[in-house]
Amino acid sequence: MSLNNEIVQEKLIEKFGDQVSQFATSYGMLSFESPKEMNLKVLQFLYDEPSLAFTFLTDICAVNYPDQKGAELVVVYHLHNLKENIRLRFSVSTSLENTDVYTATKLFESANWMERETYDFFGINFVGHPNLKRILNVDEMDYFPLRKEFPLEDQTRIDKDDEMFGRG
Amino acid sequence: MRPVRFNIHPKEAAIADAIGMGKAPDGVPGEGFFATQLSSVVGLARKNSLWPLPFATSCCGIEFMATMASHYDLSRFGSERVGFSPRQCDLLMVMGTIAKKMAPVLRQVYIQMAEPRWVIAVGACASSGGIFDTYSVLQGIDQVIPVDVYVPGCPPRPEAIIDGFMKIQDLVGQESIRRRNSEQYKALLNSYGIQ
Amino acid sequence: MEHNHITLPEGSIEKTTTTLNIGPTHPATHGVFQNIMEVDGERVVSSEQTVGYIHRAFEKLAERRPLYQITTITDRLNYCSSPINNMGWHITCEKFLKIETPKRVDYLRVIIMELARISDHLICNSIVGVDTGAYTGFLYVMQYRELIYEIYEEICGSRLTTNMGRIGGFERNFTNTAFTKLEKFLNEYPKVLKEFENLFTRNRIFMERTQGTGGISAERAMNYGFTGPNLRAAGVDYDVRVHQPYSSYQDFNFTVPVGTTGDNYDRFLVRNAEMWESISIIRQAYEKVQAFKGAEAEVYHADVPEYYLPKKEDVYTKMEALIWHFKIIMGEIDLPKGQIYSPVEGGNGELGFYLISDGGRTPFRLHFRRPCFIYYQAYTELIKGGMLSDAVVTMSSLNLIAGELDA
Secondary structure (H helix, E strand, O other), rough: OOEEEEHHHHHHHHHHHOOOOOEEEEEEEEEEEOOOHHHHHHHHHHHHHOEEEEEEEEEEEEEEOOOOOOOEEEEEEEEEEOOOOOOEEEEEEOOOOOEEEEEEOOOOOOOOOHHHHHHHHOOOOOEOOOOOOOOOOOOOOOOOOOOOOOOOOOOOOOOOOOOOOOOO | OOOOOOOOOOOOOHHHHHOOOOOOEEOOOOOOOOEEEEEHHHHHHHHOOOEEEEEEOOOHHHHHHHHOOOOOOOHHOOOOOOOOOHHHOOEEEEOOOOOOOOHHHHHHHHHHHOOOEEEEEHHHHHHOOOOOOOOOOOOOOOHOOOOOOEEEOOOHHHHHHHHHHHHHHHHHHHOOOHHHHHHHHHHHHHHHHOO | OOOOOOOOOOOOOOOOEEEEEEOOOOOOOOOOOEEEEEOOOEEEEEEEEEEEOOOHHHHHHHOOOOHHHHHHHHHHHOOOHHHHHHHHHHHEEEEEEHOOEEEEEEEEHHHHHHHHHHHHHHHHHHHHHHHHOOOOOHHHHHHHHHHHHHHHHHHHHHOOOOOOOEEOOOOOOHHHHHHHHHHHHHHHHHHHHHHHHHOOOOHHHHHHHHHOOOOHHHHHHHOOOOOOHHHHHHHHOOOHHHHHOOOHHHHHOOOOOOOOOOHHHHHHHHHHHHHHHHHHHHHHHHHHHHHOOOOHOOEOOOOOOOOOOOOHHHHHHOHHHHHHHHHHHHHHOOEEEEEEEEEHHHEOEEEEEEEEEEOOOOOOOEEEEHHHHHHHHHHHHHHHHHHHHHHHHHHHHHHHHHHHHHH
């Protein structure tokens, strides 16, 4: 019988018990969470298990929820099983004080730059990454711009009048 | 059917009567000689053989490719040869968004160009930052280098780029010989920190 | 950059490797990429890429803008085929807001998206030709890109950054001039593509330059996250239009061309074959659009007043249209809560839009899954051991668009 969201959910619960939680299906895609220490184990299981075979990493990104104290930064992995055509969303959350998350580069080569981008924008420290430095912003930047606390505009510019743009 | 004649005059179809001539500079003609200012002759020669350096970073670069292609053809104006070496070019065409990471590179390329040099800022992003009022985009290249002509548009049509180019040609044709050594020019470069 | 441990390959006559900086401004890098290469004579030993020279902070910008204003920034992602980005964004919004578009809208969208795909592949393939020294192909096909630009202009007014369409359809019906121009394109372009292929495909010099260089196996390509023509050239037939059809692609009959070795020659051939498939899809879509008669032939948008700007005549005469116009423009309409990931097949591969909304008027987080960013990581592996000039051809055959890479 071909793979579908229920079977994926069953297999995950069978293997990890209550370490995987918050199962939800939105717009046809199953999503779930796990604690950040388990992220490599879950990814490895999804990769190696022959009936699941999520061997294509579509995307890694992060989201900043400033209101969820203790879990402000959430790293989201999008996985794809090309043969059975099933997608999966897997997220782990980390707090602002301790932003260490294990890197997925040994499993997926494509995670290399995607994790660098996530570090550049949010400041998540990927433990074990071969080359974790800024990729899109200037190297001298000392803050993580996509966190909600920082503004979009460059505050030192003098030629744009914030009053006229409705932001004064 | 390939068109072979583009210079068909709208009112006079006979080609022999309908060829236009460029305007000669003011001067004193005579038999076998034509006396005029040195700057007019030099300007005339320079303006019809400007060699651009296309500093194309993003979307405006694709419109530049369309301008260089056969439909809009920038080489009619003398810039058949685009160069990528700053030493060999007169006109720096900055096309596209310049991010703060790229600004030192742009400055370095400008400093490496030999006098006389002109700069044209093509597109809204190069002129003022465009729609990207963000932390990573330089709000206009005139923060780092002096600019002669700004071409607005996002991206500007090839006709607009050609119009900007023709304005540069006007500037080049009328430039005084002494401008590059004058106090005003030196002060302008100093205000950007360029010696 | 640490290069204490760069080892010279066997049989080298040099004492150390030479560091060569192919800097951000270089005619061979189409867009601003910097490659710091270690070369042993002419062979590349290793290289490191620096990107971010055109980082414009699209994702942070999108958190400030209501849905329609985001279309303008999606234009500037892959600017060679901007209608695909626009339609992809509108399809994402429609899936998120659970809006169904009528069939005629879907077929018109397919026509535009396939025209954009042809336009993107034309630039890529002709620039591969330029990098091997053949300038004629580029100038010849740019003339036909002008025809495509004229079609865009007829529909939305702009050539390159099209900002085309609305959530639910198009802003106006396609005029007869647009259809006439489309027919002219369909009549003239196949001959041009055939001539372009004759210049390159069995050309001895081109084949020697591109075969066997920049190759990658299918497993490595999937591990690197390749999608699009680059992955199909390596042998994997993954195409989002077939796997997860959007905009009624399931109603069309087309094949997905696949290569074998994933080298530069295969990528060139796959893109050419995709252009032939696109022409066939456009013809089918055009016939389907012509088949609508009467009132159905006037349908160009879905009936969603909350998200689709009403016609100006109605705004000036009807009260409801005025209220909807005000609410949409001022961004008073709140989005439902939720998250969605919606991919489309862009010119370079799977362009994904990951939208998270918390009920406000602007997205809480919008992330673009950009195919160029992901497959450029593999560049080091593709050029290792090859010649420097092959590295140049590999870069252009990957079709790297700086705007999409840095976003």
